[in-house]
Amino acid sequence: MTTLETRVVPVGGGRATLGQLARIEARRFALHPLLWAGLVLGVVTSAGERGPIELDYQVIPAFFIGVLGLVVANRLTVSTRRSRAVLDAAPVPDTTRTAALCLACLVPATAGLALVLLHRAFVLADPFPGWAYGTYGPVDRVVITMVLPVIACLGAPLLGVAVGRWLRFPGAGLLTVLTLLCWSALASYLPAQNMDAGSLPARVLHMTTPYTAFGTDPGNGTGTLTVVRSYTGSPVWFAVWTLCLSGLVAAAALWWRADVRTRGLLRRAGVVLGVVALVALSLSVATGSHDVHDSSRSGTVPVAPAADGA
Amino acid sequence: MTEGNAMSAPTVQLRGIGKSFRGSRVLTGVDLDLHRGIVGLLGPNGAGKTTLLRILATVLGADEGSARILGHDPADGAQRTEIRRRLGYLPQELGYPRGFTTYGFVDYMAVLKEWDEPAARRAQVGRVLDQVALTDRSAARIRTLSGGQRRRVGLAQALLGAPELLVLDEPTTGLDPEQRVSLRQVLAEFGRAATVVVATHQTEDVAALCERVVVLDEGVVRFDGAVRDLVALAQDRVWLADGADPRAQTSWRTATGRYRNIGDAAPSGAQLVEPTLEDAYLLLRGTTEPGSEVAA
Numbered sequence: 188m189t190t191l192e193t194r195v196v197p198v199g200g201g202r203a204t205l206g207q208l209a210r211i212e213a214r215r216f217a218l219h220p221l222l223w224a225g226l227v228l229g230v231v232t233s234a235g236e237r238g239p240i241e242l243d244y245q246v247i248p249a250f251f252i253g254v255l256g257l258v259v260a261n262r263l264t265v266s267t268r269r270s271r272a273v274l275d276a277a278p279v280p281d282t283t284r285t286a287a288l289c290l291a292c293l294v295p296a297t298a299g300l301a302l303v304l305l306h307r308a309f310v311l312a313d314p315f316p317g318w319a320y321g322t323y324g325p326v327d328r329v330v331i332t333m334v335l336p337v338i339a340c341l342g343a344p345l346l347g348v349a350v351g352r353w354l355r356f357p358g359a360g361l362l363t364v365l366t367l368l369c370w371s372a373l374a375s376y377l378p379a380q381n382m383d384a385g386s387l388p389a390r391v392l393h394m395t396t397p398y399t400a401f402g403t404d405p406g407n408g409t410g411t412l413t414v415v416r417s418y419t420g421s422p423v424w425f426a427v428w429t430l431c432l433s434g435l436v437a438a439a440a441l442w443w444r445a446d447v448r449t450r451g452l453l454r455r456a457g458v459v460l461g462v463v464a465l466v467a468l469s470l471s472v473a474t475g476s477h478d479v480h481d482s483s484r485s486g487t488v489p490v491a492p493a494a495d496g497a
Numbered sequence: 498m499t500e501g502n503a504m505s506a507p508t509v510q511l512r513g514i515g516k517s518f519r520g521s522r523v524l525t526g527v528d529l530d531l532h533r534g535i536v537g538l539l540g541p542n543g544a545g546k547t548t549l550l551r552i553l554a555t556v557l558g559a560d561e562g563s564a565r566i567l568g569h570d571p572a573d574g575a576q577r578t579e580i581r582r583r584l585g586y587l588p589q590e591l592g593y594p595r596g597f598t599t600y601g602f603v604d605y606m607a608v609l610k611e612w613d614e615p616a617a618r619r620a621q622v623g624r625v626l627d628q629v630a631l632t633d634r635s636a637a638r639i640r641t642l643s644g645g646q647r648r649r650v651g652l653a654q655a656l657l658g659a660p661e662l663l664v665l666d667e668p669t670t671g672l673d674p675e676q677r678v679s680l681r682q683v684l685a686e687f688g689r690a691a692t693v694v695v696a697t698h699q700t701e702d703v704a705a706l707c708e709r710v711v712v713l714d715e716g717v718v719r720f721d722g723a724v725r726d727l728v729a730l731a732q733d734r735v736w737l738a739d740g741a742d743p744r745a746q747t748s749w750r751t752a753t754g755r756y757r758n759i760g761d762a763a764p765s766g767a768q769l770v771e772p773t774l775e776d777a778y779l780l781l782r783g784t785t786e787p788g789s790e791v792a793a
Contacts, residue, residue, distance in 0.1 A: 203613035211605055215596065262595075269592025270602075273654060275556040277609035278581040284609070446574060 204279050208287035216294040225255035229302045240415055241315050242402025244332050248299040249339035256295030260344035261360035264351025281444040289437045292344040299340025303333050318482045321402050321417025330422040331401050342433035349440035375400040384479040390419045394471045397432055414483045421475030424467045431464035507532050508692035515561030516548055523548045524716040535688035537703030538696040540713035546696040547589050554586040554664045585660035589667050591651040593639045599650050600635040606654040625653040628683050644671040663693040681706050700775040731772030731780045735759050738767035746783040
């Protein structure tokens, strides 16, 4: 040990501190083995392969990067609890630390984007036929295959941060993952497969989730893609809805131990996001297709309710 | 405490500080003025030392009384932040986030202490790691460090920015004798320019480091004064004898095989010896009632 040097005074605070903290948290996120595992699995299961049908592609980044990103974000958030005693004595408030963690969620979002772009490169080299996109137009196709996966890769890790901040019991992150998966699976497929998909309750249930599918391969037993089934709802408005949900989750995370002024700002932002989210959700149900359709080389036909129970 | 220090504005001013947890009283009517220099905080387990240090570190609010720390009121949010900018704190138990290296954790803490400029922060982190002799372990993951090395990581983060108030809760726990001596040197340097409060069970650390000692018992200040004044309480009351004296307040067998007896009555054939701080502390613990403070 050596003797002291002259007294030095720290400089900075505010945004500069947030930037530095966000860099540290982003680095921790980027170096986490689970994120890399998700990225590798995502590449292996989609790049260079026709993989799932194009309308269902978003499940790959959403699961491998989004869900695993949720776990990583939750672990990073919870990990600093052990040092609470010294963190509480630091001048930088908890809200700044939470904001840095939220900014670090751009890492999985970027990883998701990279995965999407890689997949896109393969698709451009060997394009799908037009009927493989079902009833969806060009904008919807871009939203489903390129925007929704990235939102999922951002929103799920943000949820991991919020859960890490608010739920203190062991296994809270895992419970969140299971809840999210069950909710998404039920909302994605049940309305289209086991209910009258055109009914209002089914269409609402299909959209009222952080993740939903917009199409699937109903399967013909041959292993080759001959029919694509497209679901109800508007992908564009669903994207706005999930983006607002992500914002609300970030606001919930930032609410944790925030001062009065910050909570005032968060309250206003939350109200705006909430209103926009409800409008977007309503529009996602009201617009877009109201029925399930099957598309093939020979054309597109509506699927009768409970026609095949596929 | 030097005369100059006594005349200068205190770094810490506590008046009638009280704190309870779930109806159990932990601190009662604590009055303290702390100036530049090193203050030792002694007391048995459960005396309220950690609670008092947490109040000084602004991580815990008092239920009663008033506090001014570094000229600010810790009850006010903005002023609390000002205090924290000039404070270093090593808690009794400090856990570390998984995956951090020694450098990474101290660097993270430096950012939380608003060292935003990377070059200055690097220099600062390097300085404190050097002070606690961990430069060669800076790239090691904290989970691979020994208990003493982890303790020094905690100390390093507390030393960041050369704080004006350094609050250390049992800083020598887990350190080997050589490291303890090194730490004393670092703290002695610090004490020239800053107020250092050290809570410990090691009376020899207090004797070696501190000019002033505060003894806390059952949440009450039992002694507040110069170390030599506390030691003086045991003058002519410590005896070395061949056996334990039943009249002694406390006695124990020493490494020489003789017994050290603390009390007013001289055991037969006993030799009067110079008291240590530990003798005086044990005497104080045994002779005063909770709520009574011994004047220095």
